[in-house]
Amino acid sequence: MTLEILTADSLAPIRHGFFTRKGGASSGIFAGLNCGTGSSDQTEIVAINRARVADALGVGSDMLAGVNQVHSGDAISVTAPPDPKPSADGIVTATPGVVLTILTADCQPVLFADTEARIIGAAHAGWKGAQAGVLEATIDAMIDLGADRARIHAVIGPTISQRAYEVGPEFFDIFLDEDPENTRFFAGGDGDRMHFDLPGYGLERLRSAGIASAEWMRHCTYFDPDRFYSYRRSVHQKDPDYGRLISAIVL
Numbered sequence: 417m418t419l420e421i422l423t424a425d426s427l428a429p430i431r432h433g434f435f436t437r438k439g440g441a442s443s444g445i446f447a448g449l450n451c452g453t454g455s456s457d458q459t460e461i462v463a464i465n466r467a468r469v470a471d472a473l474g475v476g477s478d479m480l481a482g483v484n485q486v487h488s489g490d491a492i493s494v495t496a497p498p499d500p501k502p503s504a505d506g507i508v509t510a511t512p513g514v515v516l517t518i519l520t521a522d523c524q525p526v527l528f529a530d531t532e533a534r535i536i537g538a539a540h541a542g543w544k545g546a547q548a549g550v551l552e553a554t555i556d557a558m559i560d561l562g563a564d565r566a567r568i569h570a571v572i573g574p575t576i577s578q579r580a581y582e583v584g585p586e587f588f589d590i591f592l593d594e595d596p597e598n599t600r601f602f603a604g605g606d607g608d609r610m611h612f613d614l615p616g617y618g619l620e621r622l623r624s625a626g627i628a629s630a631e632w633m634r635h636c637t638y639f640d641p642d643r644f645y646s647y648r649r650s651v652h653q654k655d656p657d658y659g660r661l662i663s664a665i666v667l
Contacts, residue, residue, distance in 0.1 A: 419449065419472050420643065426569040426629055427529045430536060431473055432665035434525060434573035434633065436643040440465045445655050450645070452519055452660030466662070473666050475515055480664070482517045483507050485540045489548030491557040505545045506554035508537040510561045515666040521647040522576040522637050524618050525663035528554060530563035536665045541572075541618055543587075547594060551621045570622050572632040573663050576648060578603060578613040580638035587612065637661070 419440075421433035440449025441464045446457040449465045463477070470477040481497035483504040491506025492498075496514060507516050508528075516538040518525045523542035529535070539545070539554040551570070559565060585608050591598040601613040601620075615632040622630035637644040650658035 419468060421472060422573065422633060422635065424527075424571040424631065424633065426631065427527060427531075427571055427665070430529045430531055430665060430667060432527050432529070433472070434527070434635075434663045435469055435661060436574070437645055437659060437661065438643065439468065441468075442659065445650070445657060446659045448659065449662070450659035451517075451662035452521075455660060456657045457659070469662055469664060470515065473515055473664060475513055475666060479513055479666075480515045480517050481507060481509070482519065483540075485519065487540075487542050487544040487548075489545060489550045489553055491537070491539065491550060491553040493557050493561060505541070505550045506537065506539040506557065508535065508554060508557040508561060509667070510535045512667040515664050517662055517664045519660040519662055520573075520575070520637075521645040521650075521658050521660050524575040524615060525573040525661070526551060526554070526570055526618065526622075527573070527663060527665045528558060528568055528570045529665065530558060530567045531569075532567055533561075533563045534667055535561050535563040536667060538663065538665055543612070543614060543617070546614070546618050546621055547591070551618065552625050555625050555627060565626055566628055568627040570627055570630045572615050572618050572630070574633065574635035574637050574640075574644050574661065575615050575618075576638050576646065577636035578611050578616065580636060580648065581612045581614055582609050583612045584609060
C-alpha cells in the first residue's frame with residue numbers, strides 16, 4: 417500500500433506532509449505507518465516506516481530531525497538532526513535537507529514555512545504546549561534565523577476535534593485563569609463535562625502572533641481510525657499502546 421500524505425497549498429512549494437497511518441509495515445494495534453520510536457512496536461519495523469517517510473521526501477532516514485517532546489513551550493534551531501534529541505516541542509531550520517519531524521496521536525502537529533526566506537518549522541502542540549507558548553516560540557525561532565513574521569504560514573494537521581475532546585471542570589479552570597475569553601473554546605457536555613476545541617485554541621494563538629496565515633486541515637484523529645492513530649481512542653478501547661503519526665517538512 418502506498419503512503420497517504422496530506423499537504424497544504426500555503427506551504428508549497430516546500431516539501432512537507434502530514435502522513436496518515438496508511439502504507440506502513442506495522443501490524444496489530446500499530447497497523448500502518450507507526451513512526452513512534454517510543455512506542456512498544458518492533459524497533460526494526462518502526463525504522464522501516466521512518467525510512468519510507470524519508471524516501472517519500474527524497475532524503476535518507478538519517479536526515480529525520482526530531483526532539484524529545486515533553487509538552488513544553490520550548491523551540492530549538494538545528495542545522496543537522498540532533499543526537500541525542502533535546503527536550504523541546506518546536507524545531508526550526510534554514511538548512512536544506514534536514515527534515516523537521518513531529519510525532520502525534522491527538523495533539524496538534526503544526527508545520528510552518530517562510531517560503532521566501534527558506535526557513536521552516538514544526539511544533540508539537542498539545543494543550544499544555546500550546547498554553548505554554550510553543551507555537552509562538554517556534555515562530556520566534558524562525559524569525560531569529562531571518563524569517564519575516566508577515567510571511568510565515570502555519571498549518572495544523574490531523575488532531576483531536578472538539579466533539580471528541582471531553583474534559584472536566586478542573587481543565588476548564590486552567591484556561592479560565594489564563595484568560596476569561598477562553599470560554600469560547602468550550603462547549604457543554606454531560607453533567608460537569610465539557611468539550612475543548614484544541615485546534616480552535618491553536619488557531620487563535622497562531623493568528624494572534626501576527627503571521628501571514630494559519631489553518632487547520634480539519635481532520636480529526638479520534639473519529640477516523642482507518643487513517644489516524646489516537647491516544648484517547650486507545651484509552652477508550654483499553655489498548656495497551658498506540659501508534660504515532662509523523663508530520664514532516666524539509667527545504
